[in-house]
Amino acid sequence: MSNTPKTRVAIIGAGPSGFFMAEELLRHDNSLVVDIFERLHKPYGLLRYGVAPDHPHTRRIIKLMEHTAARPGFNLRLGVEIGRDVTIDELRANYSAVFVATGAEVVRSLDIPGEDLPCVYSARAFAAWANGHPDHLNDQVDFDTETAVIIGNGNVSLDIVRILSRDPAALEEFEFSPAAKETLAHSRVRNIHVIGRRGPAQAAFEEKELLELGELPNVEFRVDPIVMMLSETDERELAAPDADRARGIVETLRTFASRSKGEAARTVVSFDFLRRPLAIKGTTRPEEITLELCRLEGDAGEQRALPTGALQRLPCGVVFVSIGQRGKPIPGLPFDDVEGVIPTKDHRVLMDGVPLPDVYAVGWLKRGAHGLIGNNRKDAMMTAQAYFANRQQKHTVS
Ligand SMILES: Cc1cc2nc3c(=O)[nH]c(=O)nc-3n(C[C@H](O)[C@H](O)[C@H](O)COP(=O)(O)OP(=O)(O)OC[C@H]3O[C@@H](n4cnc5c(N)ncnc54)[C@H](O)[C@@H]3O)c2cc1C
Secondary structure, three states: OOOOOOOEEEEEOOOHHHHHHHHHHHHHOOOOEEEEEEOOOOOOHHHHHOOOOOOHHHHOOHHHHHHHHOOOOEEEEEOOOEOOOEOHHHHHHHOOEEEEOOOOOEEOOOOOOOOOOOOEEEHHHHHHHHOOOHHHOOOOOOOOOOEEEEEOOOHHHHHHHHHHHOOHHHHOOOOOOHHHHHHHHOOOOOEEEEEOOOOHHHOOOOHHHHHHHHOOOOEEEEEOHHHHOOOHHHHHHHHOOOOHHHHHHHHHHHHHHHOOOOOOOOEEEEEEOOEEEEEEEEOOOEEEEEEEEEEEEOOOOOOEEEEEEEEEEEEOOEEEEOOOEEOOOOOOOOOEOOOOEOOEEOOEEEEOOEEEEEEEEOOHHHHOOOOOHHHHHHHHHHHHHHHHHHHHHHHHHO
């Protein structure tokens, strides 16, 4: 038996990125000891507390993580917040390398009047509440209104549309928190507006998610007429070889637009493009949202939404803000406040432009809050490669 002391590394954050990182490290070097520190008392990050409860197939990725957790050398330290309970310096002094995988926990806000009214929710907080996240157990979510507005054209907006459009009886089979099941069962929401600043060709939806929505019974779609008459620049954008996703979205929305209207739709979902929110008005909850119509300007692939001055007032009683997230700085580590990420080069954390010895980053904290769970796996593979290459180089030099 070898008496060589084991190399110990630490990972901060037990979300998908932290787990994929542990898997890559242990797969390549089974003599490593990997300690993952997680501030919550349960692991898996947004895979547990963000993924919509009516998407159990996505949760199956947890099986992969359980496989990692069973590897010799793997240790999960729950309920430890790095930067509060343990400092970065303490961690660096006790581990030969540190991997930061704390995700993007700060939601982006609209910065408009009325955003702090009751019944204006961030989409992330809604997802956390629906999943029984410990920080959101006491949230008061209220669907005692006919019209909901969702700001943002990403998949998380579609999650909300789907959840609000389902017949409450159909929610029973999924693992919603008890509070969410109870509240959704009494929802009066029948009209849902999904608002995007840019057009259908720029929406960040996945076609698969839109198609799933299209399969829900008793849902009628009203799609902005713009989807049928895109500009020449949009058409050029869609003709690009890498525009498969955008083409799929536009085609699916066109199919929705041409569907015959059902006699007795339970919910009407409207996709309203080229609008930006200016203010939410109301006293005890939203009563209307003011939207400004926009137009697109710029070359294909770089079009920006510019305001036109024309206003629309949309009555509503609940608003969801789903416009993305940014990372949260960790005391003792650098942070790029403009991009909302930790600064890195070749997966190594940069302090004043210079790599901090043996500190790496992986996942949403490094890349920003974009992409699917699987993207973090590829990222972890590349980060592990960088770590092993640097370790090898150090051994060769010494
Ligand atoms: C609402 C929502 C729904 C989504 N749904 C899907 C989906 O259906 N399918 C899909 O493919 N992708 C989905 N995504 C994207 C997916 O969740 C992300 O790609 C992925 O979770 C990013 O992984 P991460 O590990 O970088 O961050 P996270 O999942 O956020 O994990 C970070 C972990 O670090 C912990 N942590 C933070 N700070 C500290 C600290 N100081 N000390 C210790 N621990 C800390 C957090 O508690 C958390 O557990 C969704 C995202 C959101 C926001």
